[in-house]
Amino acid sequence: MTLFKLSPWLPLMVSSITKLRFNSFPFPFIRAMGSVVSCGKKGGASISGSQIEVGLPVARAMSMSNNGDTGEIIEETVCSESDLIDEGIKSVELSGTKILLAKTKGNVYAIGAKCTHYGLPLENGSLCDGRIRCPFHGACFSLKTGAAGAKCVETLRQEGFKGKIMLITAEKTIPYDRPKLSKAMHLDADSILLRQPDFYQKANIDVKFRLKVSKVDPITKTVLTESGESFKYDKLFLATGGKPRNLMVPGSQLKNVFFLRTPEDANSIVNNAKGKKVVIIGSSFIGMEAASYLVSDNRSASVVVIGSTSAPFERTLGSAVGQRIQKWFEDNGVIFKNSAKVSKLEGTDKVEKIIINDKEVIEAEVVVAGIGVVPATDYLKDTKVNLNKGGYVVVNEEMRTNVEDIYSGGDIVSFPLFLNRDSPVSIGHWQIAHKHGHVAALNMLGKKEPFYSVPFFWTSLFGKSLRYTGYGAFDDVIISGSLSHLTFIAYYCNGPKVVGIAEMGKAPAAANFANYLFKGSSLMKSQVQSNGDIALKLKCE
Known part of the structure; x- marks a missing residue:
């Protein structure tokens, strides 16, 4: 089977693919920040080498060679069991390296202490249903299976797909972190890569650079490029992203x-x-x-x-x-x-x-x-793939198009969102693109996984971060904290309900609210009027 992904590169980040060799008794394991973490009932934690065992109060860190053999074992006491509260996160150090311990439903897990996106601390993140949500950017890290968002091709390999995978892109480089471009405009692609080049080689992912797709033929299952090349597919994932909206005024063709x-x-x-x-x-x-x-x-x-x-x-x-x-x-x-x-x-x-x-x-x-941007879907206009009036690809909750074996995600899709009563929306967020690719890959493999996520985005201005989460039109805004000092929570209300919040200097308010919505809970305007800091205290229940 051959699987294709057409993309200008969605900014998606997942843990590395690692072959494990466990000890004589079974450990559930998690992948975190490129390391693999295994958890037992005795407690403790470390993050040294490629495999981590957890035991309370003893932490054992095992380095592993490339063939999976266990190297030196380092043991160190990092905490006692009484230091961990249920549904809580604790930062500990092992040999000078900070990691996190998370206790949920009586089980203890370990995870790297920093978000893989900007390297910011997860210590103040929001824990819910076995997932830690980054307080800065909303990315989710599962204590059992790794980052919740995953690029389609990486998820396919993680899930054990052994067939051929090809990525076709108009770009000249491997995937990079596009949201950073407007925040740090001096950076080149090599400094913001999501993966090092050897990742794709080791994962046996064939990358085709600088190829612009001109047409998709669903009947012959063929992808055609402007340069005349053609590629056959069994399953196809379309993620060609947005393109800048043109200035439709005289003089827009001038230099500079x-x-x-x-x-x-x-x-x-x-x-x-x-x-x-x-x-x-x-x-x-x-x-x-x-x-x-x-x-x-x-x-x-x-x-x-x-x-x-x-x-x-x-x-x-x-x-x-x-x-x-x-x-x-x-x-x-x-x-x-x-x-x-x-x-x-x-x-x-x-x-x-x-x-x-x-x-x-x-x-x-x-x-x-x-x-703004518009969906880069011109190559689909003469196909049977259903586009809405805005040019967005219409997909269902499994990221499937109306054409068999063609899936789509990212900035080019119109997809059902539970916060919009499962009506279609188009949202160009980094975190949403994460989830699209992950869900599409699982469904390509027949796993029947629906899309379910809470929109979360951020901006960085003069070194300060502003975060927003939620979805929906608002008719009132309640502001708690100090707007003048740029340390505030803004609650966006529609009638009696809070549909979104924005915050600066008030982490993890946005992450808490995102997890609260994810669980199907509703925050009421009256609750905010009684307690303006309620988002800082929301619990995943």
Whole structure:
């Protein structure tokens, strides 16, 4: 059997594939941060080498050679059983290395102490149903099976699929962490790889670079590329991602007008912005992250943000939070032009100025357009694969399309979300793409796994992180904490219920609320009115 995944690279992270050799008695095991953790009833924990045994109060760390033979065994007492509370997390050290112990339903598990995404601590994460949710970015790590999100091809290998797997991508590099591009625009692809190159070789995954798919033929089960190559498939996973929305105004073809999608795009913006007047079109996440980066450390002469709303992030976070963030940016030197419409760009060869609202002139030597993305699905328009009016691939809860043996996920799909009463939504979040790939792979293998997840996203601005979780339109916002000091929880309410929260400096409020929604619980507006810090105290029940 041959399985294909077409992708510009979804940012998906999972644990490595490791062959285990256990001791004489059975250990349940977990994979965490590239290590394999085995758990017993005696307790303790360590994270040294490739295999970890857990026992209370003794921790045994075993290094393993490539052929799985056990190497040196290190034993060290790290805690007593009374130090661990049920449904609790405790940080311990073994030989100077920090790890986490988690106790749930009477069992003790060990996991690496840092999230694999940004290397941030999981110690203050939210534990629920045997999963630790990262308090910073919402990624989930199962105490029994590894990261909850997994790229499709990696999951296939983890689940034991032995057949041929091919990845076809228009990119020139292996998967990298795309969300970092607007947060740290100087980074190149090699510095943000999700896997080292030898991973794909060892996993026997055939990667085809710089190939743009022109057509999918479901009848002959063939993928065709613009360069004339063709590939047969048995199962096909489509994850071609989004492409930047075009500026549909005169002058958008001028030089020094940039869109941000690849490391090369980000690097070009940085190289051209030095000492220049930068104008960013768009005041949502990509635009604001780019503004934060380019206005800092003299990376540009000036930064102006043009937004269509009365405040940045207004549609997502509401006017109060948006206005406070605007003030924060203005204090750092960013100029805003709100409720504005770009009429045209002007210049001879390179862009020189932008006209907004048909009259106001803004000088511009570099323009960055961050006005959203559209699904890259043009190659499917003449096929039988069902696309909605927005061009998104319609899938069911198993990430299946209407065409047999074709699955899809990531930024290009419209999928059922339980928080929307299982009605279809399109959400371009890193964490959602994780789960799509994982679920699609399981269903390719016949495991009948439905998609079930709570949207969670974050942004990083001037070194501070803002997190949002939930889903749904809101008619009221209750803010707890100090908005002026940027340490707050914002509760987004629709009628009597809280449908989402955003927080800065209040971790793990967002992670707690995500786990609360995941369990099917509802937080009521009246509860928030009685206790504004309730999200910090929510328990997974």
